[in-house]
Amino acid sequence: VSLLGSISAAAWLWSGPAETPPIPWAGHDALPREAGRPTTLFVNFDGAVLRSGCGNDARWDCSTLADTFDGYVGPFGGDTTQRAAILDAVRQDLSAFGVTAVAHRPPADVEYTMVLYGDLGPQGFAGVAPYIDCGDVWRNDTSFSQGFRTPNQGSTVILQEAAHTWGLEHVNEPEDILHPVTEGVNPRFRDSCEKIVSNTSLDESSGVCNTIHTLFCPAGEQNSFQELAYLFGPPIPDTSPPALEIESPADGSIHEAPALVDLRVTVHDDLDPQFYELVVLLGDQEIFRGSDFYDDIERAFRVVEPGEYPLTIQAIDEAGNVGEADVAFTYVPQGALDPELAGGCRVAPDAARGAPGAWILLARWRRRTCRDRRSR
Numbered sequence: 592v593s594l595l596g597s598i599s600a601a602a603w604l605w606s607g608p609a610e611t612p613p614i615p616w617a618g619h620d621a622l623p624r625e626a627g628r629p630t631t632l633f634v635n636f637d638g639a640v641l642r643s644g645c646g647n648d649a650r651w652d653c654s655t656l657a658d659t660f661d662g663y664v665g666p667f668g669g670d671t672t673q674r675a676a677i678l679d680a681v682r683q684d685l686s687a688f689g690v691t692a693v694a695h696r697p698p699a700d701v702e703y704t705m706v707l708y709g710d711l712g713p714q715g716f717a718g719v720a721p722y723i724d725c726g727d728v729w730r731n732d733t734s735f736s737q738g739f740r741t742p743n744q745g746s747t748v749i750l751q752e753a754a755h756t757w758g759l760e761h762v763n764e765p766e767d768i769l770h771p772v773t774e775g776v777n778p779r780f781r782d783s784c785e786k787i788v789s790n791t792s793l794d795e796s797s798g799v800c801n802t803i804h805t806l807f808c809p810a811g812e813q814n815s816f817q818e819l820a821y822l823f824g825p826p827i828p829d830t831s832p833p834a835l836e837i838e839s840p841a842d843g844s845i846h847e848a849p850a851l852v853d854l855r856v857t858v859h860d861d862l863d864p865q866f867y868e869l870v871v872l873l874g875d876q877e878i879f880r881g882s883d884f885y886d887d888i889e890r891a892f893r894v895v896e897p898g899e900y901p902l903t904i905q906a907i908d909e910a911g912n913v914g915e916a917d918v919a920f921t922y923v924p925q926g927a928l929d930p931e932l933a934g935g936c937r938v939a940p941d942a943a944r945g946a947p948g949a950w951i952l953l954a955r956w957r958r959r960t961c962r963d964r965r966s967r
């Protein structure tokens with residue numbers, strides 16, 4: 592299995608060409624149990640304690656390769672932005688097929704394939720699958736990838752290992768995800784017949800899963816795009832909007848100048864992390880729009896006018912689904928909450944200045960002046 596000799600435990604930092612070993616097959620050539628049936632790919636960034644003696648069932652973290660990893664795969668070492676970017680690259684390569692890629696473990700009654708993406712320890716390979724599962728007869732397989740930080744390399748190894756458990760073999764085409772050395776510019780599942788090879792030396796092979804390969808290609812060749820389209824059918828559109836949970840500011844809370852107001856929003860979505868566009872509305876007026884937010888959103892903003900602020904926060908997912916939540920708070924002049932200063936109605940001079948990196952609520956909303964309050 593070791594192709595590169597012993598590489599360090601920091602293998603996930605390594606960015607050269609990554610090789611994946613030749614692997615055995617599940618033992619039989621077969622048509623799928625049911626063609627055109629969608630599936631789920633769970634990219635597990637969180638690590639797992641592996642079980643042996645229960646096959647390769649992803650639902651229970653079972654792997655026949657458990658001993659290879661001393662029974663344990665450590666979590667991915669990168670941050671949430673990198674997770675979102677890797678997942679995004681995986682989804683782009685799967686966008687033509689009925690395969691939904693998620694980073695949260697689906698419930699046990701859902702069929703899913705799992706790739707453990709993290710610290711595999713000192714291994715000589717970029718990734719490994721337990722076997723080539725012709726026709727994806729075993730529906731819930733577990734495979735492994737080193738936790739590469741770069742989306743292109745990470746997604747290529749994730750998808751190659753998953754694809755082995757869906758019945759795809761190595762081919763001699765660097766721009767196909769099934770090439771045994773990830774050195775292509777932007778490998779994808781190519782819609783062309785490519786020569787099947789048995790190892791990283793690219794020795795030609797007659798192939799194993801020919802019952803399906805030969806539906807689309809001459810014997811000894813494989814069309815990875817057509818096979819996945821055949822196995823899983825067309826893509827499933829994402830129609831569910833994200834749900835937003837506003838943790839700050841608290842609804843109905845009162846904030847005194849010149850304090851910044853923290854906005855903290857947690858996004859709950861079956862497909863998070865993904866990239867969201869964030870929109871903040873004050874009443875029906877848009878006061879902020881920005882992209883490249885994911886999962887948890889945290890920002891502080893400075894309010895320039897005392898008053899009441901009814902905000903609507905929207906998160907728009909990559910498919911354009913809009914989730915929103917409302918929160919309202921009141922902003923009062925400095926000293927307004929202090930009984931001794933309340934009559935003075937002082938407004939701090941710096942209340943009108945924005946802080947670097949903070950949003951500024953420029954819009955007025957039913958502005959209340961000191962005179963208004965005194966006359967009530």
Ligand SMILES: [Zn+2]
Pocket residue numbers: 611612751752755761771
């Ligand atoms: Zn491979």
